[in-house]
Amino acid sequence: MAEDSLATRTRRLLDEAKYLSLATVSTDEQPWSTVLQYAWLPDPLRFLFGSAIQSRHSNDITTRPLVSGSLFVAGNELMAVDGAQFNGVCRELSSAEVELYHATFYDAVLPDAKDRAEYTLPASALVAPAPHRLYLVEVEQWWLVDTRTWAEDRIDRRVKIPLSALTSL
Template sequence: MSAERTERILAEAKYLALSTVSAHGEPWSAVLQYARLSQPLRFLFGSATQSRHSRHITANPTVSGSLFVTGDGDLTAVDGAQFTGTCRELTEDEVHRHHGTFYDALLPDEKDRAEYTLPVAALLAPANHRIYQITVDRLWLIDTSTWLEDRIDRRVEVAVP
């Protein structure tokens, strides 16, 4: 699996599906828009502190998820990745440091960014919103070569960029 393919998926996927588990073992999945940070690979997303996945993260920071690109209707162009990692709220210092990067990625249109960007104060306690960070520890890509041969859906673990 190529580093270029991994980079393409990371660059083109606009949403991630995040899976969490409560302290009582109840699973949940949420589709979230995100921003990517590199070295180490991390994903930032915003959420209300009382959302189900935010409550799960507080109780159990181990998460998994997936990214996908659709290929504009061409079945052979569909691609994606799965990951595991740990998730936590950003610290106040980190919110200040990543605020611009986060909203630039989520809202590339300047007009939308001006309208929908929350101020830093709205992302810190006691406010109801936070920015969370997933630190990716393992990453898998769809094994497209074998799927073309036998139509069995497999994953191949790749190095985390």
């Protein structure tokens, strides 16, 4: 598979998927998965999401920052479905980072200007002691569905994409 087509597929997924699934594990080894709206940042590939600090995944991230996740887009035809999986490290943004990424996050999750005006929390509501935070996932590994081989043998596989192949996003 050519790296440019893998980057093109990745870009399509990042732009078209509206939600990602994020998996965490608690200190007592209990797995958890949640669905989140997100914004993505290129080079290196990162995800932004907002969450309440009392949520289970936020608590998990505080003590165990390693996460994994997936995102997908579906079409009307079977071969139009595409997806990716990732793992990485997640952390709460600092106050300065919230200021830096605030607009990027809300522009992505609330593309309609009217909705954005109504539902955007101010940056001050996303830092301590407020009950909400913005988080950043630094992607360490990225896989795409191997659509080429599935068409041949109907076995669901993933192909690992070097992050260096995604620097043109």
